[in-house]
Amino acid sequence: MATVAQSIKYRNKVVDFPLENPEELNVPDEMLHENLCKPTTERTKRLKARCRWKHASAGEFIDKEVRAGIERMRLVTESHKATAGKPEVIRRALGLAHLLDNSTLVLQDDELIIGYHAEDPEMFPLYPELAYMAVQDYLMTDYCPQPKEEAQEILNYWKPFSIQAKCEPYFDPIDLTRMYQVSSMEGPMFASGYNSIVPPYETVLEDGLLKRIEMAREKLVHAQAEMEKTPWDATKQLAWIPKIDLWKAMIIADEAVINWARRHGRLAKIVAENFETNSARKEELLEISDICHRVPAEPCKGIKDAFQSKWFVFLICHALDRYASGFAQKEDELLEPYYNASVRDKSFQPMTHKDVVELVECERLKISEHGAGKSRAYREIFPGSNDLFILTVGGTKPGYVDACSDMTDAILEAARNIRTTEPSLVFRWDPVGRVKTKRLVFECIRDGLGYPSIMHNRIGVDQMKFFSKFSLNNNGVTDDEAHRWANVLCMSPGVCGRRKTQKTRSEGGSAMFPAKLLEIALNDGYDWSYSDMQLGPKTGKASEFKTFEDLVEAFRKQYAYVCSLVIRAKDVMRHFECRVMQMPFVSSIDDGCMELGIDSVELSEQPNGWHNPITTVVAANSLVAIKKLIYDEKKYTMQQLLDALHANWEGHEAMRQEFLNAPKWGNDDPYADPIIQDFYENILGGELAKVTNFSGGPVLPVGQAVGLYMEVGTRTGPTPDGRFGGDAADDGGISPYMGSDKKGPTAVLKSVAKVQKNQKTNLLNQRLNVPMMRSVHGFDIWKSYMDTWEQLHIAHVQFNCVSTAEMKAAQKEPEKHQDLIVRVSGFSARFVDIPTYGQNTIIARNEQHFGADDYEFLNSPL
Amino acid sequence: MSATAQNSSPNMMMHEETGTGKPCITCKWQIADPTNPVKGQCTVNRTQMGGVWKRWVSDVYNKTCGKHEEGKLSFREHV
Numbered sequence A: 001m002a003t004v005a006q007s008i009k010y011r012n013k014v015v016d017f018p019l020e021n022p023e024e025l026n027v028p029d030e031m032l033h034e035n036l037c038k039p040t041t042e043r044t045k046r047l048k049a050r051c052r053w054k055h056a057s058a059g060e061f062i063d064k065e066v067r068a069g070i071e072r073m074r075l076v077t078e079s080h081k082a083t084a085g086k087p088e089v090i091r092r093a094l095g096l097a098h099l100l101d102n103s104t105l106v107l108q109d110d111e112l113i114i115g116y117h118a119e120d121p122e123m124f125p126l127y128p129e130l131a132y133m134a135v136q137d138y139l140m141t142d143y144c145p146q147p148k149e150e151a152q153e154i155l156n157y158w159k160p161f162s163i164q165a166k167c168e169p170y171f172d173p174i175d176l177t178r179m180y181q182v183s184s185m186e187g188p189m190f191a192s193g194y195n196s197i198v199p200p201y202e203t204v205l206e207d208g209l210l211k212r213i214e215m216a217r218e219k220l221v222h223a224q225a226e227m228e229k230t231p232w233d234a235t236k237q238l239a240w241i242p243k244i245d246l247w248k249a250m251i252i253a254d255e256a257v258i259n260w261a262r263r264h265g266r267l268a269k270i271v272a273e274n275f276e277t278n279s280a281r282k283e284e285l286l287e288i289s290d291i292c293h294r295v296p297a298e299p300c301k302g303i304k305d306a307f308q309s310k311w312f313v314f315l316i317c318h319a320l321d322r323y324a325s326g327f328a329q330k331e332d333e334l335l336e337p338y339y340n341a342s343v344r345d346k347s348f349q350p351m352t353h354k355d356v357v358e359l360v361e362c363e364r365l366k367i368s369e370h371g372a373g374k375s376r377a378y379r380e381i382f383p384g385s386n387d388l389f390i391l392t393v394g395g396t397k398p399g400y401v402d403a404c405s406d407m408t409d410a411i412l413e414a415a416r417n418i419r420t421t422e423p424s425l426v427f428r429w430d431p432v433g434r435v436k437t438k439r440l441v442f443e444c445i446r447d448g449l450g451y452p453s454i455m456h457n458r459i460g461v462d463q464m465k466f467f468s469k470f471s472l473n474n475n476g477v478t479d480d481e482a483h484r485w486a487n488v489l490c491m492s493p494g495v496c497g498r499r500k501t502q503k504t505r506s507e508g509g510s511a512m513f514p515a516k517l518l519e520i521a522l523n524d525g526y527d528w529s530y531s532d533m534q535l536g537p538k539t540g541k542a543s544e545f546k547t548f549e550d551l552v553e554a555f556r557k558q559y560a561y562v563c564s565l566v567i568r569a570k571d572v573m574r575h576f577e578c579r580v581m582q583m584p585f586v587s588s589i590d591d592g593c594m595e596l597g598i599d600s601v602e603l604s605e606q607p608n609g610w611h612n613p614i615t616t617v618v619a620a621n622s623l624v625a626i627k628k629l630i631y632d633e634k635k636y637t638m639q640q641l642l643d644a645l646h647a648n649w650e651g652h653e654a655m656r657q658e659f660l661n662a663p664k665w666g667n668d669d670p671y672a673d674p675i676i677q678d679f680y681e682n683i684l685g686g687e688l689a690k691v692t693n694f695s696g697g698p699v700l701p702v703g704q705a706v707g708l709y710m711e712v713g714t715r716t717g718p719t720p721d722g723r724f725g726g727d728a729a730d731d732g733g734i735s736p737y738m739g740s741d742k743k744g745p746t747a748v749l750k751s752v753a754k755v756q757k758n759q760k761t762n763l764l765n766q767r768l769n770v771p772m773m774r775s776v777h778g779f780d781i782w783k784s785y786m787d788t789w790e791q792l793h794i795a796h797v798q799f800n801c802v803s804t805a806e807m808k809a810a811q812k813e814p815e816k817h818q819d820l821i822v823r824v825s826g827f828s829a830r831f832v833d834i835p836t837y838g839q840n841t842i843i844a845r846n847e848q849h850f851g852a853d854d855y856e857f858l859n860s861p862l
Numbered sequence B: 001m002s003a004t005a006q007n008s009s010p011n012m013m014m015h016e017e018t019g020t021g022k023p024c025i026t027c028k029w030q031i032a033d034p035t036n037p038v039k040g041q042c043t044v045n046r047t048q049m050g051g052v053w054k055r056w057v058s059d060v061y062n063k064t065c066g067k068h069e070e071g072k073l074s075f076r077e078h079v
Helices: A022-026 A029-035 A042-049 A071-082 A088-102 A132-139 A148-161 A163-170 A173-180 A201-207 A209-227 A240-274 A279-294 A303-320 A331-344 A353-369 A376-380 A406-418 A435-446 A457-468 A514-521 A548-580 A584-588 A591-596 A616-632 A638-646 A653-660 A672-688 A708-714 A745-753 A778-791 A804-812 A836-843 A852-858
Strands: A005-010 A013-017 A390-394 A424-429 A453-456 A485-487 A493-495 A508-512 A609-613 A699-703 A765-768 A796-800 A821-823 A828-830 B030-032 B040-042 B055-057
Touching (some): A029 A804, A042 A353, A071 A148, A088 A240, A088 A303, A088 A548, A132 A148, A209 A591, A240 A584, A240 A591, A331 A353, A331 A406, A353 A406, A390 A406, A424 A778, A453 A457, A457 A493, A508 A699, A548 A616, A584 A591, A638 A653, A745 A852, A778 A852
Parallel strands (some): A390 A424, A508 A609
């Protein structure tokens, strides 16, 4: 039997909570999620059943068949050797062409969208040109590319040319050691190869690559004419040389991509005409063949064109040219014209709405099967999932006109029906958003997907306008363009469209860990609990700090050190990316790069600097406890606290209880909240905002956690909030620590709403009560919560809606709970693929129950 | 004092022993460093909540301790 929420008395009446679907009464709480998957068609049901998931946990792949392929390494190396002496940007284009001309093609049964990025769908490519350490790590695993000797030879060849080798000489070896261990800050991209990009899909779908080639050719003719003008002026005319090289490289890359797509078309035709016995599938293959011949060469005319063209571009930008995490796009607006052509007007590839939902499900399964050759650090920190694949829907168009459409609904319906951990969705919540679409958002959340994660639309629009002011070429987004944004990865809005999008990760996204930084601030910069080394600058003995402000100042210095170091690491990498890691294909599909003849990793028209403080709330709660018990009440001395921490509280339990019971974040507490607000706004935000990055803009905090709240917890000793050494930290950028928000859901909102200054966004994880959400009042309560959240000007919120009973049942019998999905932090995961301890941290999160006072505050229409 | 050093004799503690027959790289409690393949992390310390209090291993080939055990843990036993 399913649990039903208890009746309550509200506004002088008794309110009951019967289930919205009475049939669910017979479904045990422990098995609810195994009854929610309803693929739209038999095809997507089959595709899901044979999907080759590539989830990782603790740095290892769950499926033992998954392994690294050697083909990409081999082909890019052949090209690199053969093209020595040519301009680097031309070499990059020729490398891509050699890969695309010679790579194995993958065509699988039932697929409507085709294409893969390795020689086998169980495999993923590696990138020796980026981080030699990341590839060396792969060579030491069970999923090493084969033959291993050849892979080692390739790696040895690349080591001196790699981005990592180019960047390392510009850092003190001690700083490198500190960065690489990922205890006080995230490791540098040049040692991991981690990356993210927002491809300007719009130009490919609207123009087609043949037009982009024509544009580059016109630019070349013009440049050549400018070079030949007399009298010669070297101060102006020499500047055409790199532009000429880039436009030539664009043509090489685009022609290679067209040829590669058409190879797929020929393969589909060969299979259809020679091997396929099912007549319906044969027709599908012939249509796929036609599509791959036309796109991405030509503009898309229908929705099938758009999905296929987008997929090819995704593979190039995220996997073949180089690795990039993410699936950033404003997908509903991007596809809406083609949806309208195929479904509404039926002018090309005519189909029904349900057919589009099936296509979206196919795309979701392609992403689920996509393999990411990411480094160990990133195989550790998204436990139970593949990679960060996140797309955005909803929001507004210029003039704050609702951007929700039937395409938005198709994306949400598909996510609800097929139930995959990837891709995650972001919904931009705006008051003008249509209720029909918000209802679908609710259904995804209610069914426990953990997404859509919800972003405040107007905060995002204003943020695009704010960063535009810092544009180095005075060509940041216009007020209209500011409406077209999507999350770059989990949490940070970035512009989408034909130009000005983020092309490489120096623009934002890496992390520093305040809990660890506070730990070392209490120990004069020394890390006694993990690495046994000086981890930061010497900032004084804590026992000699006379005031609370002295401690905060020591923390600030530790924090300032890592802020500048990690952002310097990103910008040094970008310096070298501009010289040896150019992306001529991406440049060819960006209107700005095409117009100006500047490569996409170098051109930055719209700054979007951010960095991620992770474990903030452990540090903040610790500061509150120290201020209260040591400096205000003088109940303990700092030395007593340090002694207790070094003993991991052993022998000091009574003292630990007092620190544990000190006021905590998320309870609308008048003592804790002002201290923590100041910590967010003036220390974390204020210090970071002093930095100027590659793009000339400030860097703002995006507090979040991914799985780092667990990983960093393991590398952080006991903390003054009463936490034991090794225990997890807080699971969101601004979420209360697990189990410490004891005054209900609206007290959490009131606390979080206090933090406004110097922030980009902060992740708020909330866990909602399943019986309430599945009741007849579920949507009305949730919508009133969301409307209040929006009015409080909170940047983000996301929800777990999974019962403890079901999670515990899955721990006992994982094989029976393959469809149980949970929200970990900025991503959703298959619960049974998460390590046991990680599962326990999710179970330990406070499940919010709404009382009459909460409903009153939310003005819920019960 | 490092995490694994508490209440331990010198031989039980992680220590350098060049060419040791029981290097951390073969120990079931060791897991790779997030970045550098010649470094590692010791996971032998388990917390009351079931988590892991890790200790950094600066040289997985030449460090050892008295708790060395050959093997490999399942992902479920890590964090």
